[in-house]
Each structure stands twice: as structure tokens, then as C-alpha cells.
Amino acid sequence: MRMARVTQLLCLGVSAATLCSPVSGRAEQSTASPWSVSLSAGWLDVEGDEPVDDAGLAEVRIAHTCGERWAVEGTFALAPDMDEQFRHEWSTGERVSRLQEAAGPGVDDTWSARATLEALLFLKPHGRFDPFLAIGGGAMWYADGFSDDLQPVILGGAGCLYNLTDAWALRADVRGLFIGADTEANATFTLGLCWTPGESRAAPALAPVSAPVAAPVVAPVAAVAGKPAEVAKPAPTVPVDSDWDALSDEDEVNRYGTDPLKRDTDGGGVYDGHEVIEDATDPKARGDDLQVFELRIPFDEGDATIKSEYFSEIGVIGKLLKDHPDGTARIEGHVDPLAVPDAKAAKRLTERRAEAVRDALVNDWKIQSSRLTPVGYGATRPKGPSAPPKGNAENERLEIYLRGTVEK
Ligand SMILES: [Ca+2]
Ligand SMILES: [Ca+2]
Ligand SMILES: [Ca+2]
Ligand SMILES: [Ca+2]
DSSP states (O other), rough: OOOOOTTTTTOOOOOOOOOOOSSSOOOSSSOOSEEEEEEEEEEEEEESSSBBBEEEEEEEEEEESSSSEEEEEEEEEEEEEEEEEEEETTTHHHEHHHHHHHHHHTTOOEEEEEEEEEEEEESSSTSSSEEOOOOOOOOEEEEGSSSOSSEHHHHHHHEEEEOSSEEEEEEEEEEEEEEEETTTTHHHHHHHEEEEOSOOOOOOOOOOOSOOOOOOOOOOOOOOTOOOOOOOOOOOOOOTTTOOOOOOOOHHIIIOOOOOOOTTTTTTTSOHHHIIIIIOOTTTTTTGEEEEEEOOOOOOTOOOOGGGGGHHHHHHHHHHHHHHHEEEEEEEEOTTTTTSSSSHHHHHOOOOOOOHHHHHHHHHHOOGGGGGEEEEEEOOOOOOOOTTTOOGGGEEEEEEEEEOOOOO
């Protein structure tokens, strides 16, 4: 749970300490709300010499993203039915209710509420699995007056988000709680659901597809009758990119000296726009093109799960990176604009697919994650025109650009 939308997590849970942290959205560049809400439920494990026994727990959490890795989360927890705990009285051999000793005769169950504020540190902000550490404090209140009205709480622990979609994630939380002046030690275990309204995290900023096209020079309209001359607004210009290489024809001719009708002018394997925009190589010199692979992995519609029969194709990349320990890979996901019409959804889907390839390289080939850069381009880099009604299959692809994997 990658994070610009750090803050809205909603966890539904079953037990004590569940926390929905900003699943996918910590502070990356994004227009998403920084808020998240979580509902969780779980179990409150109580120290053995306390008046009450272990109990079920429900929690509501509201989180706010504070940066790439940090979020602040407020939690209200309720244990609605806490049974009494007993001790053995050695002198009489009887079981004695600790709760009735503390709260008075006839009180055989009670309930409690807790409010806390925690700081969350996300350890892997861009993964589908998004583990985090948590530490904070607050106060706890027991009904039936068997304890102080409000007891201070210090808590710490960890959790993990599993991003299902841009908006929803599962979460699991574990916390240790030190409550009250006698520092009784309790623990909570919860599962929940997180909801982050709005857009998901954004992919890393992309370079412009083509250089800005110079606006036509428009001569000012002559001044009339003493009025100042007005400047006509230029009509918006759509750059023409005849060869689908992400550089406009005009820029290819006037700025880069590349062939506006040839996608890969130097024939080295990498198209002109990628050399100019991403690679900083020379689109007119064949020898400096990066090593590039295009993977045609069929995904289910809207899904980013790689089917096992395609792991061997990723293995080709894994072996190259294994053989070249200094090599790095940029993993790009692309779809056709008709296949996923919503631009934000397309970007997120392609990012998830690129992350799936990265995860396979990390898990199956033990390639360090720091050597791999997954990027989602959505439908901004088609290889050719779309084809109604379902789109051009050529445009749905993963491209892997390798550096440092070819002996010079
Ligand atoms: Ca072009
Ligand atoms: Ca070209
Ligand atoms: Ca090239
Ligand atoms: Ca080149």
C-alpha cells in the first residue's frame, strides 16, 4: 500500500490493533487525497494478572500521509465485551474474580475504549506488499470504574498492507501496548480493510513525450483609434509524430536530426524518443543503444498477475542481471488507450504490471530491488494507432531496458 494518498485508510477489522496505513499512496506525486480510513477487527491479548480476560476488538483508523514514507494515524479502538479474569485463592482453594475484586460484587464483565495517535514508517512504499513500523501513544478507559478513569498507553509494533486496487487494501497489524502506571503489557492482533479515496499514487514523473513545439509567431494587430494593439492568441498546436517514436516530426528534423519516418533511426534497437528522453544516448549512433527486450505477457483484463508459464521469459532478464552484477533494468509497462480508456487507471495498471516483473526478478532471481526501476506509462507511448473496438495488441507490452549487461 505504494504514496501520495497516504492518509486515507479505512480498516475494518476484527481485533485489537489494526491499522490501515496509506496503502498505495504515500507521498508520491499524485493528486490523491492524503487521507485514508481503515476498519479492523481482531483480538486483544491481556496480561494474565489483569482483572479482565482476552477480548475481541474493533478499530477505526484515520491516517494522513506526511511524505514518501511517513504517515500519521489516529485510532479509536473498542473492546465491547471483556469477561472477568480469575485467580486461584490458595488459602481457600476457591476461584476468585479479579474483576469483582477491583470493581465490586456483581460486575462479571466490562468494556473498554482506547484512542491513540501513531507515526507509521513504510519500509517498501512501492510494493504491492507495503510493510510498516508503528509507534505512538494515547489513553485507555475502562467502564465500571475498576481502574483509573484514563490510563496512559504507549504502543508500538508493525503491520503490512496488501494493495488490492488503487483504492482498497487489506491490512494486518500487531501492536504491543503498555497501559497505565503499572505498565501492564497487552497485545493486539487485527485484520482490516483500508480505503483510500481518490486517485492512486502516481508513477514517477515522465519526461515530456516530445519537446515543446514553438508557438507560431503572430504579429500584433495594428492599433486602432488609440487602442493598444492586441495580440491574437495562437491556436493550440498538436505535434505530429509520424513514426510513433515519441518525438514530433518537427523536432526530429529541426532539433535532433533524426528521421521523422523511422522509429529507430540508427537501427540499434531503441526508438528515437527513448534514446532522447529516457536514455540520454545518441539516436543517430547505433552503438550506444541500450539492450532492450519486449515482453508479451498476456495479463487478464485489468490484472497484473503474471501467469507461471511466462516466468521463463522473465528468466532471460534475470540471468543477464545475474551475470552482470552492475547491470540495471528499467521496466516499463504500456497499454493501448482503448483497452484502458481512463488515463489514471491505465497508468496505475501498467505500473502494477511493471512492479510484478520487478517482484519476479527479486523473488526468483534474487536481483536487488535497487537495480530495478518499474515505471507505468499507461497509454502515453503507443507503438502505433489504436484499433477499435478493443485496441491494438501491439501497444500492450512490457519493455525492459538494460544497462551494463553487454561487454564492451
Ligand atoms: Ca517521430
Ligand atoms: Ca524517428
Ligand atoms: Ca536507436
Ligand atoms: Ca543510439
